Amino acid sequence: MVPLNSSMVSVEHDRARDRVRHARLFNGVVNFSVYGSADSFYYGIYFTKVKLGTPPKEFNLQIDTGSELTWVSSKSCPSCPRSSRFGIELSHYDVAASSTSKVIPCSDKSCTAITLGDATRCSIDGQYCGYVMKYLDESATSGFYVADTFHFESVSSNSTTLNASAGILFGVSTYRSGMLAETETAVDGIFGFGKQKLSVLSQLYYKGITPRVFSHCLKGGGTGGGVFVLGEVLAPGMVYTPLVPWQPHYSVHLENIVINGKLLPVDPKTFTPSADYATVLDTGTTFSYFVSEAYDLFVGAVSNNPFPILRTLVLLLYFSYVHWTFICRLFPLVSLNFAGGASLSLKPEEYLFLSNVSKYNENLRYLIMFPYLWISCWKSLLRHTGYTYCLATGWYYVVHRFSKGSRTNHLRRLATLQPLILCIFALEMLSQ
Template sequence: MPASFHARILTLFFSDLLLLASLVYCDFPASLTLERAFPVNQRVELGELRARDRARHGRILQGSGGVVDLPVNGAYDPYLVGLYFTKVKLGSPAREFYVQIDTGSDVLWVTCSPCNGCPKSSGLEIELNFFDPASSSTASLIPCSDARCSVAVQTADSDCSSRNNQCTYSFQYGDGSGTSGYYVSDMLYFDTILGDSQIANSSASIVFGCSNYQSGDLMKPDRAVDGIFGFGQRDLSVISQLASRGISPKVFSHCLKGEGSGGGILVLGEIVEPGIVYSPLVASQYVFLR
């Protein structure tokens, strides 16, 4: 056997939290010496394994931007809630809006004033708000000439109204409900988790939908929220917008609790938490949660 040879190696890195696989090409000697980070006959405390893994993940996250942390409420049980939702802060001054988490669509939209058919109260014990672009000092409408409108109209869901030079949209969801409105640009406020676990208050200007019409289940007050947060892969999703500026990775992670009080974990980035099972997304396709 020659002293070295060119080969394809599949390397596996194990930890108490995650299994990573990487495919590399390299030249290496025929005789290799492999060393364990923790000897097989040495007892290692779980806390030591966790600390090592958190440090490694911290280095990864520091190189790919911060991680945006979002609160999660709701539950899967249709007799209790039947949906999961999070809270976002928009505008100047900032106002809070509760939006349903949806992996089957792309755009973040909230109810705007005025709105036809939009509920004014909710059975989820949350206060509904109406976003008013005229009341925000940092809001601006997206005209037809804006390059971001060109990105939006590449889909069948968006259009450009020549009558008032506004970039508009109309969405239909799988349950038969729908909404329409126009795009605005304004500030989004969020908590960023840095690599050393510190939390920083951050903000960024994003494009989102301003809904002035709703139909179907979106009109029902028993489960009413202020809008929908799309976690799709297209350019106008909040994930894509923040990732394009290096604010957070183009990845989202969630752990949705199904029992007890519900809720869960939701971040734009990677969750570093024991017991999480990861599933890769297929490029240019959507993943629907049932």
């Protein structure tokens, strides 16, 4: 057995080494630990730990570059989750428990300066500056603004770690609905890192504490995690793509898509940024999406290339176990090419989503007929299409827009095959 103390020393040593490395890579950084993963268990949510108030209290906040408001759950919020599937202890903010907390009244200039449009509302008596925030997934939250102390670690260029703090404005939510109220995806709130002035990044910048630059790398596979810092990347070999300046979000110009070396025949005007549309980078969105013109061509190219014979042929191979490298042989490589020469190359496991069978997947209802089979499924990362790639005790098969009757019959046939045979099967089912 390893003594507890020596294990703790090792962990602290590793953390110290990471701080030194980040100091070399980033210029004057504020470093945040990143948790969560693209794995279905985490629903694609990435979060970090933030300390607020005096004495400091820790909160787990989802990292969201698509919104500017940072908010935490109130102690008096009846609709806020009390437990989380992620195994984290949820915290609730109590104004009375922090000696540095200040509720923002409607008369405060901070309230009138907030530019969230309809989201900013005052209480009837004017005692607090309130908000109502609605998200595109139809979830919502409402509450009031407070000013309090934000605690963080700053790593200097000489690798010195300093404890620092600053006063910031954030929301205290007294109501949550939709996915924000569900235990399945529960965290303590949202860490808003949008482009607007209310984001934590902008607030610290205007106080002269950090540059108006942040860098992040979210690890999709394995245990997840990643890097999230306030500061500039100094690593060599970086390739940049410019942000679209007139867009309210972090938007870029996607020029084209290449699949297995072949250019997807999409009209270039489809991706050209406009006042209303652009390619948005949003850490708070689980999936990636294309406009329909590009999406339909993408699905066709991925499903037909490189093995169209899989739609009609059953291949039997000797099998001991299935590895990701096997999946890579069935699906093509994808490159997303952006303005300025930046290119994002994606392997199949990076654009297909590994998902366990659940009550949310209506298409897999009848697979529960075989409880002795271990089943996982790959679904298109871009949006729901009817394509589901399943692995069950050595069986690998592709289901394409099936009818319930056809599906049941085919699954019975698959279940009668010998367990040491790998079956690659493409079921061409009815689209309706």
